[in-house]
Amino acid sequence: MRLNADFSQPVIITPEDYQWIQSPRGEVKRMMFDRVGLEQARATSLVEFPSNSQFPEHQHPFGEEVLVLNGTFTEDDHQHYPSGWYMRNPHLSKHIVSSLDGCLILVKLMQMSEEEKLATRIDTRDERNWTYLNNRKICQLFQSEYEHTFLEKLESQQFFESTYHNGIEIFIIEGELVMNERNYSAGSWMRFPTQHRIEFKAGASGALIYVKKDHLKNI
Incomplete structure (x- = not known):
């Protein structure tokens, strides 16, 4: 398949x-x-x-x-x-x-x-596993030369934007993301290839997202 x-x-x-x-x-x-x-x-x-x-x-x-x-x-x-x-x-x-x-x-x-x-x-529900990094609230899950995986909590209307040179995946766990005036609810999954720029912002209630990046370079 x-x-x-x-x-x-x-x-x-x-x-x-x-x-x-x-x-x-x-x-x-x-x-x-x-x-x-x-x-x-x-x-x-x-x-x-x-x-x-x-x-x-x-x-x-x-x-x-x-x-x-x-x-x-x-x-x-x-x-x-x-x-x-x-x-x-x-x-x-x-x-x-x-x-x-x-x-x-x-x-x-x-x-x-x-x-x-x-x-x-x-346990990502344990606040001790969360930290602030450049004003972003992050729960680090795994990092190596092959990938970087984390959860991120976005406040209401907070932006999530970057160019990911080696690809990125996002799964919305809670809340919603908005891109180009379209709302993406919890349960939405997205994968963007290398050298692709994305720009989202969180919806009115914020968002909790799973993110994996830098893992599509050699695929």
Whole structure:
């Protein structure tokens, strides 16, 4: 499968565009934003776990990145991650995942370097993990020569603008962003290629966004 696989083109997907697809054995539903490959693929998706669901043990070549958007996500039957937790599982890691009450997660697969060896777990709802950087409120998630990933809280009408020489992705977790007089609500996902300038501002209620940049240089 090749879905939004031309990384030289900008892509914007809003909740009105969503098309949910059941996993092959029916454990979860997926809303695919981009995908290169079949069941084992380089992919960015929303994954919805119904209550009392479990996905059997599986391995992650080139890693897995997860942000819990709502509900509680469970690993290996005993590690529980409620809404707001961010995790990275490195190359060739294995686990069983489930959800007792159901959950929704943002997932990125096969997008990590083999050199990344350690698992990452960050509670983004803990204010101690947030800092101000050049008047921007940031929760740093991961940074290397291959990527920079963080959450950012924008105040009402605050601007988010730059030229990202090596590409950028944005997922709106809460609130909305405005670009060219169009409003993009929570759940919208955007990917912009290298050397692309963007200029957004937050809506009236502000915005909480997931940002990944500097990761599309060699794609």
